[in-house]
Amino acid sequence: MxxxxxxxxxxxxxxxxxxxxxxxxxxxxxxxxxFKNSKTTVEYDGKKVITIVSDDELxxxxxxxxxxxxxxxxxxxxxxxxxxxxxxxAGDTVRRTVTLKTGIPKDKIKPLMDAIKDMKLKVNAQYxxxxxxxxxxxxDDLQKVIARLRTLSYELPLQFVNYx
Numbered sequence: 272m273x274x275x276x277x278x279x280x281x282x283x284x285x286x287x288x289x290x291x292x293x294x295x296x297x298x299x300x301x302x303x304x305x306f307k308n309s310k311t312t313v314e315y316d317g318k319k320v321i322t323i324v325s326d327d328e329l330x331x332x333x334x335x336x337x338x339x340x341x342x343x344x345x346x347x348x349x350x351x352x353x354x355x356x357x358x359x360x361a362g363d364t365v366r367r368t369v370t371l372k373t374g375i376p377k378d379k380i381k382p383l384m385d386a387i388k389d390m391k392l393k394v395n396a397q398y399x400x401x402x403x404x405x406x407x408x409x410x411d412d413l414q415k416v417i418a419r420l421r422t423l424s425y426e427l428p429l430q431f432v433n434y435x
Contacts, residue, residue, distance in 0.1 A: 283430060
């Protein structure tokens, strides 16, 4: 008798890759001529918020572009980075926060659950702790669910983990 198979649908950012992207961005800022003698910094609180401080909006835009390109090269989906507005900060500088979107919030699960139900397969989907667990007897059905969810244009990056 085959046992139940399952996998989890999650939305997370690889912390090590994020650290690498931030360090590469800081290194590029330190080496670029147009950032010489500037007050540009990139700080990360270790959880959810990256704070960028720069001299003006043009430099801010350049830093954000650098960060995004480094993140993409490291496999971080840009959908998981939510850019805040540019606001004035102390000492004639501007500040912008970048918030990491991790986990699937309860109010965002409906399109995923509907897509799974519309397939009319014998699978069960449950929401638990910012993730969705999909289980069923047939592994082929689970593979079909993963393939279908990959085709969706969803507002968060999705990963499929703990496939067993």
